[in-house]
Amino acid sequence: MLRVYLDQNKWIDLARAATGHSSGARYVDALNAARAAAAAGTASFPLDMFRYAETGKRANERSRNDVADVMIELSRQHTMALGRDILPAEVDGALKVRYGRPGQPRQVEVFGVGARHVTKEGVTWPELDESKLRAAAGDIPERHYPEIQKIYTRLIEEQVLRAGPEVVRAAGLNPDTRHIDQQYVDYENMIGSEIRARGLAGDMIDLAVRASDLGDIRTAVTEALNRVGLTWEEFLEDLGPGGVVGFMDDLPIRYVTNVMRSAKLRQAEQKWELNDFNDILALPVAAVYCDVVVTEAQWEHRLTQGKIEARYGTKVLRSVADLADILAASPN
Template sequence: MGSKKIVYLDQNKWVEILKAQKSGTDSSLLEAVATLRKAVQSGSVIVPLAAGHYLETWHRSNWESRHDLAQVMRDLSQFSTLAPVQRVQRWEIDLALIYCLGFESGGAEPREIQKKILGRGVNHAFASPTGRLRLVSSVATDDAPEGEPLEPESQLLDLLEKVRALPNDAYEWWSLAGNTNDSMIHKDWDTRGQHRIGETYAMQERALSDHLIVIPGGKGRLDDLIAAQDLAEISEDVNEAAAEIGLDPLNVYGKLVQMGGPEAVKGFLRAMPSVAVRYEARRLKHRNHQWPWQQHDHIDLAALSVAVPYADIVVTERQWAHLFKVAKLDRRFNTRVISRLRDLPKILDD
């Protein structure tokens, strides 16, 4: 992505950096961090945050712990951010309709996505004028799901604009770290909802794994089942994209049937980089029952679905790094995917 290298760090890698800095005993890790910091200061490397980093950092209820971690993130990222997967996916669908299915349209080019991936600040990370604040009519409880999404009122948008204008990136810092002496537990606020959403996601994936075990030929049908799920998940965006270029959405699905049904669907999904990452990761993880689904997998995949195709270096958990290499996604996107921060200096020198 241009002359600057994009280095994406999973949330647990940021935590590793904080622990190393506090202990001062892991010399090889501290050396890697110093090399990365020097590269950021020279302008040769960008270390962006993703929406998941904001969500996971806010899950730290102790404000001092949260601020310690946020300071590390602020200093290295300088509040550079990646666009969220739902926005990137929508851009990619436009191109897949043209280049994979052969529908005609003007103006959509792959390089335009590259230009829009990287931005600055929490509003870019969430593709929202309210940043990480998601407005709903009521927060979820043990007995009821959250209410319907709400559009922000003009007074709120005006207030946020004023806050964004405050000096020293005060709005960006609050969005990542919250306030001093703030436990982040407020009436009518749900600051840790991602864990609940992630656990629901993990339960659904576990149920799929169990289903595949008991049905005849389940493992052989795995790829088709996941492809069908992924197509259903992006169907609203597909319908919208088709309508924007003057297509009846039914023509898209008819073309997929005409081109070979399940195999054409998988080809269509693989034509969209962020969707391809999620599809490959899910199908390969389901093939290995020794890697159970966890609540944080949902947020990991949302960020990695953008990072793997569009960053130059991705430092993630060993499990994900292995799956991406098995799927040859690192080769397809020319992305170095590693699991050890200590390996960064050598790669940055390449």
């Protein structure tokens, strides 16, 4: 099965094609090819946490549901884990390469079904009460109840994806994440300022970016080190400055993350934007674990520069229109 990850604006392109919008005309062939592949089970279009979040931010109900309709149809509720939940397994793998332990690195299910998978059961809802259903419709044959349970779950899952800002507020949450996004922009701007103040260039920028990222994932690395009998201090001493880049690049998702960060930090004229935060969190997982990633031009360029296809076998595209040929060439 070919796993295809679509960035938010690419889902919007397909939604426009599905609703007959004039700007979606050039994507109709891709939409038809994607529908055929999803129906045949030859391609999967997994959603991640950020597709739920960005779709839910759309205040216009019709627009939000147009996008959700296509997501529901093509994804078939296939979902993809967050990078933070995959990280422990990747750290174990890198330690195994370096130290020969742990003997059994942790494993993770990257792909699953529904919001419960992507949130590690963080999103829950009441189970179908079969006793009440039987009382209300006692003539339903027992053999039909498993299918009724599936229908109930599917409908709830659809409503989770369709939920807009008003539903999020009613649940006591703040749908506006701009303050979090701004904190990330400020952090990257601080790193960029340090790089320029120190006059870093070339490999030294790579080292600075990887070193800052190692600090960011210290908790996860320390926990993994404890499992193999090493302390953080012992690890840093063994690693040395020259080993930081190598170790961080042995963590697939972090490698892609830092390819993206390094490329942008090298170009001070390109400012960090609020939506870059979601891209930095979402695209690396897809770039490592999916077969095809369709994203905006700046990230397609940077992922191509980082030789992501050669490293992980992932095809990176900038237009969803190109999916038609990719899906047609995929073996059934």
